[in-house]
Amino acid sequence: MSESSVFTRILNGEIPADIVAETENVFAIRDIAPQAPVHVLVIPKTAQYRNVVELATADPALLAELVGLANAVAADQTDGDFRLVFNTGAGAGQTVFHVHAHVLAGGLSESSTH
Numbered sequence: 001m002s003e004s005s006v007f008t009r010i011l012n013g014e015i016p017a018d019i020v021a022e023t024e025n026v027f028a029i030r031d032i033a034p035q036a037p038v039h040v041l042v043i044p045k046t047a048q049y050r051n052v053v054e055l056a057t058a059d060p061a062l063l064a065e066l067v068g069l070a071n072a073v074a075a076d077q078t079d080g081d082f083r084l085v086f087n088t089g090a091g092a093g094q095t096v097f098h099v100h101a102h103v104l105a106g107g108l109s110e111s112s113t114h
């Protein structure tokens with residue numbers, strides 16, 4: 001049996017994290033190593049999708065719920081403008097294979113790409 005992802009363990013309360021928002025199927029936490037003044041991860045509660053391509057193909061409504069929560073977090077924590085990043089594949093910097101979006105906002109330089 002494969003091990004739970006770090007995000008599933010956070011959702012289950014096995015690892016502490018600052019949960020800033022949630023909906024029925026998605027939750028949002030502060031990144032442990034922030035790359036911007038606001039750096040929040042928005043994550044489906046299910047761990048069944050490894051990346052955004054799998055999620056978009058199998059459950060576009062869940063992807064839309066995720067984007068909606070990202071927007072709500074950005075509206076709550078900054079002026080509403082934000083960058084939404086899905087690292088897809090190890091070669092692109094993905095380290096946790098439980099799909100998640102990085103919401104980056106506040107004081108972003110024009111060249112920053114996370």
Ligand code: 5GP
Pocket residue numbers: 006015017018029030031032033041086087093094095096097
């Ligand atoms: P990826 O590199 O897969 O796109 O993003 C994974 C993100 O998860 C990284 O930005 C990393 O800092 C964050 N992360 C990894 N472990 C933890 C943790 O235990 N708690 C929190 N809050 N974030 C984590």
